[in-house]
Amino acid sequence: MLATSRNFTAAAQAGLANDNLQRALGLARTGFPLRRRLAVERLPEFEALREAGRAIKDHTLQYLDFYIEFYESQVVASGGKVHWARTPAEACAAVLQICRSVGAKIVTKGKSMVAEEIGLNDFLEANGITPVETDLGEYIIQLRHEPPSHIIAPAIHLVKEQVAETFRAEHRSLDAGRPLIEPRQMCDEARAMLRPRFLAADVGITGANFLVAETGSSIVVTNEGNGDLTQVLPRVHIVVTSIEKVVPTFEDAATLLRLLARSATGQEFSTYTTISTGPRREADLDGPEEYHVVLLDNGRSGMIGTDFQDMLRCIRCSACMSHCPVYAAVGGHAYGWVYPGPMGAVLTPGLIGIEEAGHLPNASTFCGRCESVCPVKIPLPKMMRHWREREHAKKLSPTVYRKGLSVWAWVARRPALYHALAGTAARALGWAGQGHGRFRALPLAAGWTTVRDMPSPEGRSFHSLWAQYKKRGSAR
Amino acid sequence: MSETRERILGGIRNSLSRGHLEPRKEAELRARLTAPPRNLVPARATALDDRQRVELFVAMAGEVQATVTRVSSLTAVPEAVARHLAAENLPAELVMTLDRDLYAIPWDSWPLLRIRRGRAEAQDRVSFTPCHAAIAETGTLMLISGAQSPTTLNFLPETHIVLVRSDQVVATYEDGWDRLRAVQGTEGLPRTVNFITGPSRTADIEQRIELGAHGPRRLHIVLVEDELDGGK
Amino acid sequence: MHVALFVTCLVDLFRPTVGFAAIKLLEQAGCRVEVPRGQTCCGQPAYNSGDQANAKAIALQVFDAFAGYDSVVAPSGSCAGMLRVHYPELFANDPENLPRAQELAERSWELISFLTDVCCVEGVAAHWERRVTYHDACSGLRELGIKRQPRQLLASVSGLSLDEAPGAEVCCGFGGTFCIKYPEISDKMVTDKAADIVATDADAVLAGDLGCLLNIAGKLCRQGQQIEARHVAEVLAGMTAEVAPIGAPR
Numbered sequence: 001m002l003a004t005s006r007n008f009t010a011a012a013q014a015g016l017a018n019d020n021l022q023r024a025l026g027l028a029r030t031g032f033p034l035r036r037r038l039a040v041e042r043l044p045e046f047e048a049l050r051e052a053g054r055a056i057k058d059h060t061l062q063y064l065d066f067y068i069e070f071y072e073s074q075v076v077a078s079g080g081k082v083h084w085a086r087t088p089a090e091a092c093a094a095v096l097q098i099c100r101s102v103g104a105k106i107v108t109k110g111k112s113m114v115a116e117e118i119g120l121n122d123f124l125e126a127n128g129i130t131p132v133e134t135d136l137g138e139y140i141i142q143l144r145h146e147p148p149s150h151i152i153a154p155a156i157h158l159v160k161e162q163v164a165e166t167f168r169a170e171h172r173s174l175d176a177g178r179p180l181i182e183p184r185q186m187c188d189e190a191r192a193m194l195r196p197r198f199l200a201a202d203v204g205i206t207g208a209n210f211l212v213a214e215t216g217s218s219i220v221v222t223n224e225g226n227g228d229l230t231q232v233l234p235r236v237h238i239v240v241t242s243i244e245k246v247v248p249t250f251e252d253a254a255t256l257l258r259l260l261a262r263s264a265t266g267q268e269f270s271t272y273t274t275i276s277t278g279p280r281r282e283a284d285l286d287g288p289e290e291y292h293v294v295l296l297d298n299g300r301s302g303m304i305g306t307d308f309q310d311m312l313r314c315i316r317c318s319a320c321m322s323h324c325p326v327y328a329a330v331g332g333h334a335y336g337w338v339y340p341g342p343m344g345a346v347l348t349p350g351l352i353g354i355e356e357a358g359h360l361p362n363a364s365t366f367c368g369r370c371e372s373v374c375p376v377k378i379p380l381p382k383m384m385r386h387w388r389e390r391e392h393a394k395k396l397s398p399t400v401y402r403k404g405l406s407v408w409a410w411v412a413r414r415p416a417l418y419h420a421l422a423g424t425a426a427r428a429l430g431w432a433g434q435g436h437g438r439f440r441a442l443p444l445a446a447g448w449t450t451v452r453d454m455p456s457p458e459g460r461s462f463h464s465l466w467a468q469y470k471k472r473g474s475a476r
Numbered sequence: 477m478s479e480t481r482e483r484i485l486g487g488i489r490n491s492l493s494r495g496h497l498e499p500r501k502e503a504e505l506r507a508r509l510t511a512p513p514r515n516l517v518p519a520r521a522t523a524l525d526d527r528q529r530v531e532l533f534v535a536m537a538g539e540v541q542a543t544v545t546r547v548s549s550l551t552a553v554p555e556a557v558a559r560h561l562a563a564e565n566l567p568a569e570l571v572m573t574l575d576r577d578l579y580a581i582p583w584d585s586w587p588l589l590r591i592r593r594g595r596a597e598a599q600d601r602v603s604f605t606p607c608h609a610a611i612a613e614t615g616t617l618m619l620i621s622g623a624q625s626p627t628t629l630n631f632l633p634e635t636h637i638v639l640v641r642s643d644q645v646v647a648t649y650e651d652g653w654d655r656l657r658a659v660q661g662t663e664g665l666p667r668t669v670n671f672i673t674g675p676s677r678t679a680d681i682e683q684r685i686e687l688g689a690h691g692p693r694r695l696h697i698v699l700v701e702d703e704l705d706g707g708k
Numbered sequence: 709m710h711v712a713l714f715v716t717c718l719v720d721l722f723r724p725t726v727g728f729a730a731i732k733l734l735e736q737a738g739c740r741v742e743v744p745r746g747q748t749c750c751g752q753p754a755y756n757s758g759d760q761a762n763a764k765a766i767a768l769q770v771f772d773a774f775a776g777y778d779s780v781v782a783p784s785g786s787c788a789g790m791l792r793v794h795y796p797e798l799f800a801n802d803p804e805n806l807p808r809a810q811e812l813a814e815r816s817w818e819l820i821s822f823l824t825d826v827c828c829v830e831g832v833a834a835h836w837e838r839r840v841t842y843h844d845a846c847s848g849l850r851e852l853g854i855k856r857q858p859r860q861l862l863a864s865v866s867g868l869s870l871d872e873a874p875g876a877e878v879c880c881g882f883g884g885t886f887c888i889k890y891p892e893i894s895d896k897m898v899t900d901k902a903a904d905i906v907a908t909d910a911d912a913v914l915a916g917d918l919g920c921l922l923n924i925a926g927k928l929c930r931q932g933q934q935i936e937a938r939h940v941a942e943v944l945a946g947m948t949a950e951v952a953p954i955g956a957p958r
Contacts, residue, residue: 013892024682029900030874031683045518052516065488066497066505078664084481136689137680153680160682183681187689194690199598214509215665225631225676225691232627232668243484248505249512254649258518265679268536269614272691273671280667283623285595287667297484304491325879329896363890365883365897366756367846382797388758397757401889409754409762412717413769418748426721437957438929447888451895452926455722455955462715462724466743 001119001147003352005336008359012330021331024159028150032322035266036373043262053259054377056252057313061304067213067246068295074216078278080291088118091296095120095205095238098292099129102236104202110220110227111135112207113151113316114296115240116338117351120205131205132197134226136190143170149332149340152264152318157331160186194226204230204288208241209315210256211293214249217277218293221260221270228274237276237288242296244312250275256315259375263317299351307386311346313376318343320370320380326363335360342370342380349387358396361387423464430459514650521612521647529612533645534699536615540674541687542695549702554586556698557637561589561602564694566635571596572604574624577639595626596633603629603636603692608659609652610640610697614673617697618652621668630670636692638672642701709827711739712774714782714791714816717749718918723954726918729945730783730819737827739779746773750782750790755798756884764802767795771808779826780816783941784917785848786884788818793851818848819941820916824857831864834946841873841910842940843901843924845917849877858916858940865943875904882923898927906933912953914940925955 004011015021040046060067072082083098085091091114099107107124109115109131121131121142133142137155141148143166148154155163164180167189180186206227208218218239220227231237247253261267280287303309321327321341332340337348337357345360354361361384370380391397411418433439433456441449448454489495497505521532534544545556561568569590572578583591596603605625609618617638621627630636646652649671656669676691687693711734719726727743734741751766770791774780782788795809823829840862848854862868881887881897901924905913913928913935915921925937936953952958 009890012890016892016896027682043518043520045516048516049518056515062492063497063501063505065485065492066502068488069485070506070509084484086480086484090480134690135680136678140680153683155680156683158681163681183684184686186681187678187686191688191690195598198690214512217665223676224678224689226689228627228631228670229690232631243488248509250653251512251514251650254653255515257649267673268539269616269671269673271540271673271675271677273616273673275665275669275671276667277665278667281621281623284621284667285623285626286628287621287626295484297487301484301487301491304488305493306491325881325897325900326890326893329893329900363886363893365846365879365881365886365894367879367883368850369846369877369879372850385756385758388756389760390758392758392760401757401885402759405754405757405759406762409751409759409766412748412751412766413762415746415748415769415773419745422717422721426724434958437952438926438955440930447891448926451891451930452898452923453929453955455922455925455929457722458724458951458958460724462720462727463743463745465724466727 001116001338003337003356005348005352005357005360008334008336008363011334011336012363015330015334020159020162021157024157025328025331028156028322029328032266036263036319039262039266039268046262049255049259050375050377052255053375054313056247056255057376060247061244061309061312064243064246064304067248068243071211071213071216071246074213075278075293078216080216080278080293083292083294085294085296086298088296088298091118091240091294092120092123094294095240096124096127098236098238099124099203102202104129104236106197106201107131107203107205108198108201108230108234109133110204110206110222110230111138111154112205112240113338114207114242115205116148117298118240118296120240132194132201134194134198134230135222135224136187139190139194140166147333147338150318150321151316151339157333198229198233201234203236203238204234205238205240206230208239208245209260210253211241211246212250212253212275213246215277217275219253220274220276221257221272223271225272228272231276232287235288236290236292239293240296241293242298242300244300260315260317263319263373263375303350308346308350308383310378311343311350311383313378314343314347315376317375319373319375323369323373325367325369326365346380346383346387354387354390354394355396358391419461419463423461426457426461427459430457433457434459517648517650518613524612524647529647530642530645530701533610533612533615536612537674537697538615540615542615542674542697544697544699546699546701550581550700551585553581553639553698553700554583554589557604558586558589560637560696564635566602570602570604571600571629571633573606573626573629575606577606578604596628598632600633601635603633604639605629605636606639607644609655610645611649611652612645613648616649616671616673619670619672620656620666622666627668627670630672631691634688634692635694635696637696637698640697640699642699709739710778711741712777712780713741713743714747714750714774714780714787715743716782716784716787716918718922719783722922723918723939725947725951726783726939726941729939729941729947730781732945732947733819733823733832733941734781737823737829739827742777744773750787752786752790753884755790755794760798763798767798767809768805771812774812778815779822780812781819781822782816783819783939785818785845785852785854786917786919788816789847789851791816818852818854818916820857820861821852821854824860829861832861832944834944835866836943836948837867838912839869839871839910840912840914841871841905841908842876843880843913843915843920844877845915845920846879848916854916861944862914862940868943871908871910873904873908875901880920880923882919884919887923898923902927902931902933905935910935912936912938914938914943916940921954925953929955
């Protein structure tokens, strides 16, 4: 997928000015956090599970080479095949080669962020293969030729009227007299349109939430059942996934699954958790005849051992973005690449470069809400700060900003001068603002005063008052 | 392709600042895979007796919009199924698995039910399957694929009816998985293990939860409680 | 107990009354308070901008200025969080200075949590006839776990009642340099915050961090809302009569 993260500021402004987007985000702003909180409150062990989840992922990353090799050997033992890919191009090529080997025309797809990362749909289309997204949200945005704006709710940026418009424009068989007012009607419409596609597909592509080394299994979690129809009906099942998804055992996956749904949607458990191991067995009456895993690296192995290793613990639950006030303000498209919100602000610079994605780790107040809800305790603000350090070291941040900062720091390192300047500033601003108690405009502070007033200082700095108090025994 | 594999694995080892694992460490990790330790398991379902566990399962399944009919023996299953179909205004037609358990049910006692055994086809409206286990923790059904148990039955029809015997109700996912390990032995895992928690749903449009996105719109559980009621 | 007050740069410049309120509360709790002259800022603007060199230089200055006191107390969760949480991270790879950072971290506190958690203050003798709502500033809430403490002390203020806003724990959009770098996003966040506050029946909003308060008060003033904004210490110290609300005419 082509990145537009450089344009974050302009895209954010556009998002803020988009009424439909703001309406849609308004629904999400309170919904996800409330549902998560209720689910967490019902499970007394939730905090301890977060710690256990963190430990499982850390353990796996420490021995990732071993676990991936073991995983591969188990996939092969169960009759499947693993295709290794260092880059998006290699991953796409592997998928295409499998599709071509069975003469595939139509490919159904379960929602996969790795498939987004490698730009699989565009690639398949360019090669004469029709990819059909089957997750309702993904299907809607595929019709609209938009990227997902959220990793578990890809069409969260839309209101239902926009979905209805899209179906009316794209579904030629749709009777103009049929009402499409409520989500129920739109779900039924999509179900009816997609069912024949499921049945006609030659290849089904899903992602994986986890890969189990012990058994060589892939685990896919959905609520719709689209991931299951995608893998059980076609002749070939391809799992497009990445190396950090591996966990040692089913028991380890179970712990992470207990965290995943509660963190993502506030469900106790997702509707469908499907564990797939190899192709159909000889006597089976259904299931794919071939089972392939395309295993992507794309820079992940290089994150191990760096300040950003903890990011590889991410289980893609989306709690960080669903709780992020910046995401809630601008929506996911502003981030300009596959992964939005706090996890995207850390991951994206690692995958496409800080030069391209520099805005993302900067557009945070470090409010820490993301880290506080992360099911595997990823220190997201800390890693955003690490990106800012790299940006500062490479002098990528705006010159005027760096200059201002160094002047301020120079003064802050000289207490006597600092106190003199603060005393003067407090007096001057206090005097100028004494009438109204606030400023509606201030030179050099337009970023502040265009949208809010600047409260006026009281008129004396604390340190000057304190010095006076110590001398005379009275501060005022 | 194998060159790519070596470069990725080499890259990981390089990032970890080491070569291949020492044999002793590798043996330790293999042991962990051979005898997987359990992590923290919530106490919600583990501290219950048999009856309480069944009640928890029923309550949790209800929370996710599965419906439950409780019967006292397999003999009562055909009537329970037929009544459910009639109440939901569904045709008295079932497609079901070839599992031995289901042959033991006296379907003849309800002659109006038409039954086919095999995988699901596009036009099938109601399926009937057994389960491998039922998990009290979250009201989850655990189904496994096999020569007698096609997976399409779990997803294609709009209504999925699942037979659960009360002695199949276990506390946790781990308990269900242990049962699978015990049964499968050396044959290895089935192609698919489906954990199913309620009927299909989506909240992709304005986060409004709608049932029946792509999978079944209805999930009905027929719970047979003969073992418990038999005073065992 | 011998306590050093970390005034914080915003209190120094904008709202000295908060500093005096902090001293009054600390003295009421039996502390002997001093204000080290060698302090300026905790260095957070540099730290959060990725400028580790300046952040470290300022931190070393803080180590010197605050050496020898039993405790260091700041009327700000943000600055206290810098001392308690971030200095040890800043010097994580500096074995020479890490012990100093850790030693300072262990004796550094945010004012309200110091009063309740260390001095075991259970109430204050203040009166304020207001219905208030409380904004949980992010660093205090999530880095230092401050949630119960200010509510406990406010409950002892006679005449005062608390009306919780649903989004009390959501960031106000200040974020230090964030509000200058991304003013439109910051505006949206503080607009939402103001709406949450207005939706309560409160006639005052309180918080423990002046940065948030300047932002929230500035937005409420711009909207023409008649809701006063104050630092919680002013209320607990019974000093509301001595200074107009933040952003209000004197």
